[in-house]
Amino acid sequence: MDRRPLTTGVRKLFRGGCVARFAGGWLGSDVTRVVCLLSLLAIAAAFAAEIGPSLEGNLVVASPEPAQDVADTGAFGGCSAQSLRDGEQLPDLPYFYSRIAPGSSYGSTTMIDLLVDAGRHMSWAMPKASPFAVGDISRPAGGPLSGHRSHRGGIDADVGIYKTGGFQARHQFVGVAPSELDIAATWELMRFMLDSGKVEFILLDRAHIATIKAWTLKQGLLSEDDVARIFPIEGSRDSWLRTGIVRHAPHHGDHMHVRVLCGDGTRAGL
Numbered sequence: 001m002d003r004r005p006l007t008t009g010v011r012k013l014f015r016g017g018c019v020a021r022f023a024g025g026w027l028g029s030d031v032t033r034v035v036c037l038l039s040l041l042a043i044a045a046a047f048a049a050e051i052g053p054s055l056e057g058n059l060v061v062a063s064p065e066p067a068q069d070v071a072d073t074g075a076f077g078g079c080s081a082q083s084l085r086d087g088e089q090l091p092d093l094p095y096f097y098s099r100i101a102p103g104s105s106y107g108s109t110t111m112i113d114l115l116v117d118a119g120r121h122m123s124w125a126m127p128k129a130s131p132f133a134v135g136d137i138s139r140p141a142g143g144p145l146s147g148h149r150s151h152r153g154g155i156d157a158d159v160g161i162y163k164t165g166g167f168q169a170r171h172q173f174v175g176v177a178p179s180e181l182d183i184a185a186t187w188e189l190m191r192f193m194l195d196s197g198k199v200e201f202i203l204l205d206r207a208h209i210a211t212i213k214a215w216t217l218k219q220g221l222l223s224e225d226d227v228a229r230i231f232p233i234e235g236s237r238d239s240w241l242r243t244g245i246v247r248h249a250p251h252h253g254d255h256m257h258v259r260v261l262c263g264d265g266t267r268a269g270l
């Protein structure tokens, strides 16, 4: 039982009554004297309650102060980027995607749902495109995963990008030069994931990002404002504050790295 709210309240009363009582002669009215006396009695009772085990369970205490809203504090917190609790293995759905490493295909519910939904969407929107390849997500309980700095909390997944003709190799990533990128298919997959509202960021090589940006503008699929929002300028502070964005990362010429939000929409705790 947490009695701090009770004693804190009484102490405030004590300060209000007795500090006013002794602050100056003109404040020493009968009212402040009475408040002071009552608060002294109350604080004594509270002290007795704190040390008196026989009162345990009989005290009515104020409820603990409500936790501050996560959004107010700017804190991170609905899940962890370091370990995975209640992880699920990406189901084997070869019509939607191929799993490169089933042993490290464990993710949060948000991640698994997103990948399955994306697979279903692509099979409907682009039926001629290959099922996309899914690389590492996390180990069953998360934690360090060989070859990665992240991929520890089931909220990161490596996903293949499409070569000309909507092609992706099964069970592996293959190099894709910017001129070979199937922009329409790759953008369709990225757009679906971004539109889900579940993505914190997607990492991709800057050459592919430039190609996709120019194409979406030219096709009239995105406005200048949309492009500025989704593809923030490299190094801008905004790129760390916003969600649903695409950023450059080296070594991402043959796949994209997708980081999802926690189930409650917050970023993962570091």
Ligand SMILES: [Zn+2]
Pocket: 148, 151, 156, 157, 158, 256, 257, 258
């Ligand atoms: Zn990755």
